[in-house]
Amino acid sequence: MASFPAESTDLQDDELKEALQVALTASGTLDDLKARLRAEAFFAKDDKTRPRPPLCRENLLLNELIREYLDYNRYAFTSSVLAAESGQMEDKIHRSVLCREIGYPEEEKPDTAEYKEPAQPPVYVSLYHE
Secondary structure, X not given: OOOOOHHHHHHHHHHHHHHHHHHHHHHOHXXXXXXXXXXXXXXXXXXXXXXXOOOOHHHHHHHHHHHHHHHHOOOHHHHHHXXXXXXXXXXXXXXXXXXXXXXXXXXXXXXXXXXXXXXXXXXXXXXXXX
């Protein structure tokens, strides 16, 4: 087996690390891994001995508005941490129900079939622009 000088191996390792970082950053995988690591760290340190206050209707609706915004922008791990930390149910409230509950008129548009993302911006963003 051929041996390489230590400097040569270090340089190859550095080049490999940089190429890997560039590739993972470009694909979005590095950010996903960082977010997943943060979420797992939160779940590991979460104090389950202290009960959370009951989730009132207003907070439930506000959390759903925020979750819709996070999901629209593909912040999946942030959305899952919010749901877990707030005690929110895993199933999301449908947009039309959310609009009705907060008294916001909504023009129903179907989700796009290809990407399964809302055809409209999140309700939170629409409220901001009014």
